[in-house]
Amino acid sequence: MSQSHVIIIGGGIVGCACAHRLAETGWRVTLIERDTLGSGATAAGMGQVVALDDSPAEFALTADSQRRWHALGQANPLVHEYTPCGTIWVASDDEELAMAAAKVPNYHAAGLQAELLDAAALYRHEPNLRPGLPGGLRIAGDAVVYPSRSAAWLWQQTGGTLIHAQVSTIQAGGVTLADGRHLHADAVVLATGSRARDLVPALPIRPKKGHLVITDRYPGFIHHQVAEMGYVKNAHLADVDSVAFNVQPRATGQILIGSCRQYDIHTPEVDPVMLGQMLQRCLEFMPALATLSSLRVWTGYRAATPDGQPLIGPHPHQPGLWLATGHEGLGITTSLGTADLLAALMNHTPPAIDPTPYLPSRFFAPTSSLL
Amino acid sequence: MPSYDVIIIGAGPAGMHAAQALASRGQQVALIDDNPDAGGQIWRGVNNHATQPARAALHSPHITTYYQTRVIATLAAQQLLVETPNDAHILHYRHLVIASGARELLLPVAGWTTPGVTGIGGLQALVKAGMPIANKRVVIAGTGPLIWPVAAFLRTHGVHIVAIVEQQSLVRLARFGMHLASHPRKLWQAMSYATQLIGVPFWHDSQVTAISGTTHSTGVSIQRGEHQFQLACDYVALGHHLVPNLDIAQSLGCATTPAAITTSDQLATTIPHVYAIGEARGIGGLDCAIAEGHLVAAVICQDAPAIARWHHRVQTERRIATAIAATFTPPRLPPLAADTIVCRCEDVSHGQLQHAPDWRTAKLQQRCGMGPCQGRICGAATQHLYGWGPDAVRPPLRPARVATLALLYAISPTAE
Numbered sequence A: 001m002s003q004s005h006v007i008i009i010g011g012g013i014v015g016c017a018c019a020h021r022l023a024e025t026g027w028r029v030t031l032i033e034r035d036t037l038g039s040g041a042t043a044a045g046m047g048q049v050v051a052l053d054d055s056p057a058e059f060a061l062t063a064d065s066q067r068r069w070h071a072l073g074q075a076n077p078l079v080h081e082y083t084p085c086g087t088i089w090v091a092s093d094d095e096e097l098a099m100a101a102a103k104v105p106n107y108h109a110a111g112l113q114a115e116l117l118d119a120a121a122l123y124r125h126e127p128n129l130r131p132g133l134p135g136g137l138r139i140a141g142d143a144v145v146y147p148s149r150s151a152a153w154l155w156q157q158t159g160g161t162l163i164h165a166q167v168s169t170i171q172a173g174g175v176t177l178a179d180g181r182h183l184h185a186d187a188v189v190l191a192t193g194s195r196a197r198d199l200v201p202a203l204p205i206r207p208k209k210g211h212l213v214i215t216d217r218y219p220g221f222i223h224h225q226v227a228e229m230g231y232v233k234n235a236h237l238a239d240v241d242s243v244a245f246n247v248q249p250r251a252t253g254q255i256l257i258g259s260c261r262q263y264d265i266h267t268p269e270v271d272p273v274m275l276g277q278m279l280q281r282c283l284e285f286m287p288a289l290a291t292l293s294s295l296r297v298w299t300g301y302r303a304a305t306p307d308g309q310p311l312i313g314p315h316p317h318q319p320g321l322w323l324a325t326g327h328e329g330l331g332i333t334t335s336l337g338t339a340d341l342l343a344a345l346m347n348h349t350p351p352a353i354d355p356t357p358y359l360p361s362r363f364f365a366p367t368s369s370l371l
Numbered sequence B: 001m002p003s004y005d006v007i008i009i010g011a012g013p014a015g016m017h018a019a020q021a022l023a024s025r026g027q028q029v030a031l032i033d034d035n036p037d038a039g040g041q042i043w044r045g046v047n048n049h050a051t052q053p054a055r056a057a058l059h060s061p062h063i064t065t066y067y068q069t070r071v072i073a074t075l076a077a078q079q080l081l082v083e084t085p086n087d088a089h090i091l092h093y094r095h096l097v098i099a100s101g102a103r104e105l106l107l108p109v110a111g112w113t114t115p116g117v118t119g120i121g122g123l124q125a126l127v128k129a130g131m132p133i134a135n136k137r138v139v140i141a142g143t144g145p146l147i148w149p150v151a152a153f154l155r156t157h158g159v160h161i162v163a164i165v166e167q168q169s170l171v172r173l174a175r176f177g178m179h180l181a182s183h184p185r186k187l188w189q190a191m192s193y194a195t196q197l198i199g200v201p202f203w204h205d206s207q208v209t210a211i212s213g214t215t216h217s218t219g220v221s222i223q224r225g226e227h228q229f230q231l232a233c234d235y236v237a238l239g240h241h242l243v244p245n246l247d248i249a250q251s252l253g254c255a256t257t258p259a260a261i262t263t264s265d266q267l268a269t270t271i272p273h274v275y276a277i278g279e280a281r282g283i284g285g286l287d288c289a290i291a292e293g294h295l296v297a298a299v300i301c302q303d304a305p306a307i308a309r310w311h312h313r314v315q316t317e318r319r320i321a322t323a324i325a326a327t328f329t330p331p332r333l334p335p336l337a338a339d340t341i342v343c344r345c346e347d348v349s350h351g352q353l354q355h356a357p358d359w360r361t362a363k364l365q366q367r368c369g370m371g372p373c374q375g376r377i378c379g380a381a382t383q384h385l386y387g388w389g390p391d392a393v394r395p396p397l398r399p400a401r402v403a404t405l406a407l408l409y410a411i412s413p414t415a416e
């Protein structure tokens, strides 16, 4: 029996992870990327692998993915720069500390480590936080990776064909490239991140712009990814521009500083006011950042969906087209879980977690093709 | 917010003369430079009769000097974010003059990351900053007209110059000499260097192929035609021409070529209210920089007779500069070994880079250009070695404190 052939559009972390998993499960894979592997949002992101319990769907996918990263990272720590530094969510008042306390049993129920920190424990872990904070939540299993390299590595394991080109249209049984070539396949996977609507305009995806700053090397300045508890409230749900304190120790000793979110801005330029607001917020939580030397600022786009969950599964109206996009600010983390889910759906094998919350069909009216 | 009629970026000969000429016409001027003093990379701290009067004039009440100050970002509504050693400011201008000069093109060669190896301008700067160098043995190698004044400078500081190693042929150097001969002032300058360098061994058609030493440079290997030979030394100064500093202009959106900021013959860039003078307008040397400093002041103040006079002078100087530049062929590199480091901030070797398809891939996969030099050194090298294009310029234009960038929250995005 000849091997089924899948074309994957988009060589970000999600496309590369899907290619990797599909190749592992017997598909012949072709990857089409217009830029270089692991560019796009994958190059722009922070690379935090984070288990978030803000909704059951988000928790299921991030927890599953966190475990997969742990296995991948431990096996090959140098390639992925896998650093199991954990996350500390900082509570800024007693109400947030109570929220943090309430999360602990959730994580434990999912088999993940979680530890409530009082003020003394918080400052023992992260002495550079501003004084007067009540405590926080430490998720020890979270990690940091270097996503661009992980993406290229995942792809290299497949032995597939990489085509450096832009896809201009998708049709039944294949794709057409900008240079006019037609490519045929049994299945097509759309993994173009925030650009998904270029090829499938009806998808409910909006770009959410973010800025990040990287500093020179300050080993030991922080030891965990450190973010404010309000991050999720400020960042994921709000439909307006927002900033949140979120800093990360890179394997190199550099500090990555975020984060901010702006809707429907399509220019990649640094927005000075937004950058300034983001850094002011970070200085409120960590005044010692003030004198660190920042080397670069960049921007990137998250692919946001209306309910905050990604689109993973068949396009309800285009047979043979599969979606793996809409990962918002969690696509580095959830790429591995996404790849496993998508492959299970395409192979008709049992998935590791319930795929229902991520199925694209939730945004489409039932077909009326029988009329 | 401090506001100025004219902000001049760069206090080298071009910027100093522009400041002086503008102040003498009553303009309020801010003069910004990264260095601790005016004078520019080459002439700072050197007693030079051509630049001395302009330097003295910087004490004018019309001129505010910002030394040790870096431009971090160009902002909307004619504002700049600048950082001083202890502070940061947002400055407003009516006219902006870019006199940002040039920096050395530093190209990799085996052993170039050994301590004791610098650029020729870099070594000169270290000596000006007080590094003891008397009686040290120095090899100066590379190509370009900058080699001579720096060699003469080092010699006056008691350096034992082991050799000057120039990749150009004698024929080309003779042509260079002939160009100078037709301009008496420049010939005189060259002769004075030549007298200061009497007795220094000079190797033309020659190239440094490797630098030896582990904790410090101890010698160089030189290739001349078929012949290889070694010289012992304490320091190696490499110079491969200059590259203009274009990042501020690019950040403003001005058109540039790899060799210069694009300007009209009245020094206007393609962005309103922004002018470029001196080396940033194309490598042209001291006299050209001075003339352009005067011309830009005349243009900004709409002083027609002065415009006519200085315009003529600038045209002449630029013609000479072009002719001189043409006598020097672009720098050549000996074949690099795979383990030669190209990006010294991130320790990326030629072997890791030579098969990368483009700079973006090299950056993402190898981190080439991602260190504290912000790709300023290896960017020029990878362009030369692999033909990779430069990136879009983004703030911070120089490494900046987090607190400096945080100031941006309060800027006005539009003109007042």
Ligand SMILES: Cc1cc2nc3c(=O)[nH]c(=O)nc-3n(C[C@H](O)[C@H](O)[C@H](O)COP(=O)(O)OP(=O)(O)OC[C@H]3O[C@@H](n4cnc5c(N)ncnc54)[C@H](O)[C@@H]3O)c2cc1C
Binding pocket: A009, A010, A011, A012, A013, A014, A015, A032, A033, A034, A035, A036, A037, A038, A039, A040, A041, A042, A043, A044, A045, A046, A047, A048, A049, A050, A165, A166, A167, A168, A191, A192, A193, A194, A195, A198, A199, A209, A210, A211, A212, A258, A299, A300, A301, A302, A303, A324, A325, A326, A327, A328, A329, A330, A331, A332, A333, A334
């Ligand atoms: C500032 C910021 C911080 C972030 N921090 C984190 C974090 O800490 N942790 C985390 O888990 N996630 C984080 N994310 C989110 C994460 O980066 C993304 O969710 C993830 O990278 C998405 O990967 P992707 O493969 O779907 O998209 P991308 O990486 O954007 O890849 C899509 C690829 O498709 C290619 N492409 C597009 N159109 C075409 C076409 N027509 N033809 C051919 N190729 C095409 C593009 O060139 C691109 O390479 C962050 C995002 C941002 C912006």
